[in-house]
Amino acid sequence: MPTFVKRIVGALLIILLLYVVHMMMSREGLFGFGIGAYPADILMLIFVNIILAVSLNLINGFTGQFSIGHAGFMAIGAYTSAYLTVYHGQHWERQMAASVGETAATALVFLVAILVGALAAAVMGLIVGIPSLRLRGDYLAIVTLGFAEIIRIVILNIDVVGGATGFSVPGYSNFIWVGGFAVITIIIIRNIVRSDIGRALISIREDELASEAMGINTTRYKVLAFVISSSFAGVAGVLFAHYKKFLHTNDFQFIRSFEIIIMIVLGGMGSITGSILGAIVITVLPELLRQLPTINLFGQPVNFADLRLVIYALLLIGIMLTRPQGVLGHHEFGLNWLKRAQKRPEGDEALGASKGVPIAERDAPTADKSKEAKNQ
Amino acid sequence: MDTFVQQLINGLTIGFIYALIALGYTMVYGILRLINFAHGDIYMVGAFSGYFLANQLGLASEPSLLSLGVVLIGAMLMAALAGVIIERFAYRPVRKYSRMTTLITAIGVSLFIEYLFVAVLGNAPLSFPQLLRLPEWLPSSLQPDQNGNYRLFGRASLSIVQILIIGVSIILMLILQWIIYRTKLGTAMRAVSFNLNSAKLMGINTDMIIAFTFALGSALAAAGGVLTAQYNPTIYPLMGIITGLKAFVAAVLGGIGNIPGAVLGGLLIGAAETFVVGYGQNIGIPSTYRDAVAFSILILVLLFRPAGLLGSTVQEKV
DSSP states (O other): OOHHHHHHHHHHHHHHHHHHHHHHHSSSOBTTBOOOHHHHHHHHHHHHHHHHHHHHHIIIIISOOOOOOHHHHHHHHHHHHHHHIIIIIHHHHHHHHHHHOHHHHHHHHHHHHHHHHHHHHHHHHHHHHHHHHSSOSSHHHHHHHHHHHHHHHHHHTOGGGTGGGOEEOOOOOOHHHHHHHHHHHHHHHHHHHHSHHHHHHHHHHHOHHHHHHTTOOHHHHHHHHHHHHHHHHHHHHHHHHHHHSEEOGGGGSHHHHHHHHHHHHHHOTTOHHHHHHHHHHHHHHHHHHHHSOOEEETTEEEOTTTTHHHHHHHHHHHHHHHOTTOSSTTOOOSHHHHHHHHHOOTTOOOTTSSSSSOOHHHHHHHHHHHHHHHHO | OHHHHHHHHHHHHHHHHHHHHHHHHHHHHHHHOOOOTTHHHHHHHHHHHHHHHHHHTTOTTSOOHHHHHHHHHHHHHHHHHHHHHHIIIIIHHHTTSOHHHHHHHHHHHHHHHHHHHHHHHOSSOEEOOOOOOOOTTSOTTTSOOTTSEEEEETTEEEEHHHHHHHHHHHHHHHHHHHHHHHSHHHHHHHHHHHOHHHHHHTTOOHHHHHHHHHHHHHHHHHHHHHHHHHHSOEEOTTTHHHHHHHHHHHHHHHOTTOHHHHHHHHHHHHHHHHHHHHHGGGGTOOGGGHHHHHHHHHHHHHHHOTTOSSOOOOOOOO
16 A cells, blocks of 8 residues: 555544544443543543653653753643633634634634644743753753743733633633644654654764764754744643633642653653653553552541652652663554564574674763763 | 842842752752752751751740750751762662763652652641740840841841841851861862762762762751741741752852852842842832742853853863
């Protein structure tokens, strides 16, 4: 089959699947098969988290920079788009409904909202990224951390978007939008990583100095990756806002950013399938913890769901101590991976395992150390 | 004029607290090139240790200089212990991996301390007891008025807590200076921060020096915690996040890795923040944006002078 036919078939299948799940989520269900409100809620959150995790992986996993303020960009997207849909959405909808019909008008308005949210987050990403990514080192981490906290305080003080009381938002989002954008995010990030841009980003992760010596404009690529990553966080924010129908800055606290970090660290920094896996696990885990019985801790009853963040933190430290590259590392989980594992003949060792040039990854930490020592 | 002086005093008071915390960031960064995310939480641990010491030892009901001293030193020791434990069990095992791994571990440790405290103590703020009271035998001319203030001139005044914060901070900084420049341990610390591997070759027990650096930084942060609690008695488990961030900005502003820089940065951040709160209304900046001040300074420093005020740019070599 020619590639484009495969692609069209694939796209149609995905759209069909999204539609089927969407119908199953509706009140009537599909031919009597339905998904309850509670699982449907978790499913929606999983897909929002997939967008967040996969996009954060572009900057953290593939480029090797460390952003810990993804929730801030999510908040930017959520609040800008909500401002648009709340104050102008209905007006535009009415105007367009006359010419294109109601359903299409709603979809168009929401699409505009998503694009505006993405754009706003991207602009913020540029403002935050340029000063911090020009430099080497961990400045991005602290700047994004500060940014996420400041943006929350600023939003809290803007009364037009509800401030501290919260902000009611029309419920445009449904599974087709969320699932569709999750698929689009995965495809775009995958294509970026496989393109020449992706090679440049990975070379920056492996050795920034060397990639600069190879003629790569490291600042430009780092900022590019960061802006793309933040704009997708903005998209996730828009989808989240119009699904939850109520926005409060509490949804965008530190913890939110940390959750996304844990997703990609767990799954594997530099693995898209790993991030998807991490997003699923970290979204479902608190629900499972909620099922566990309440225990007594220091004389007061504590539910495991309340200990969620302590468990996350231990998980994070535990992964770093035992398998810092995450469950999947840089590998992708998929059909190829399964096939290759089976096809490998007996006695065939991994490239570079026996002699010759050692694999970069294996020696990276020591190389890093000695290089740093020289710099001091 | 009185307002200006008053703002300056208030700013410097907060500034000294930021400086105490910033010293820990800058020392650890100087030695390990690690942003110790958990440092802000050590400051919180210090404040809580002080709270429990004061209540368990029954010092809360009898404020005096002695009980304050006991609580301060006790909290510093407990925080130093916490710092050493964190270094030993979280940072040392991952030191051989890449910087990203250490950074993620640091974030994990920070999160762990914060939410362990939230889980055990709840998120509600606690009220730290007022421990400072001057001895009765002091002549009345040296005693402050009933609000604990000394009148300077006009409406400007200096509170006894402010004198305490500034005085204790300066003493601790002088002790730190003495340790770093006049003792063998300090010489070893400087050697390790200059080049870890060479220091090891010279027979320095680098693991011990790194642990000592953590202990020293944590003790200073804990002192900051107890002193802040005297100034503003509400303490809560997440109090270290924003303060830690500001102290880090102070360290970057002064030049990260540079000890006098951390103090200078802390004072500048404290003053800038207070002036924005005090005079911001006149130029249309509401006082709720006080937390944004440090962040804006960070962005400006990174744009125009990434090495910080007192830092020097180091050429990176392959």
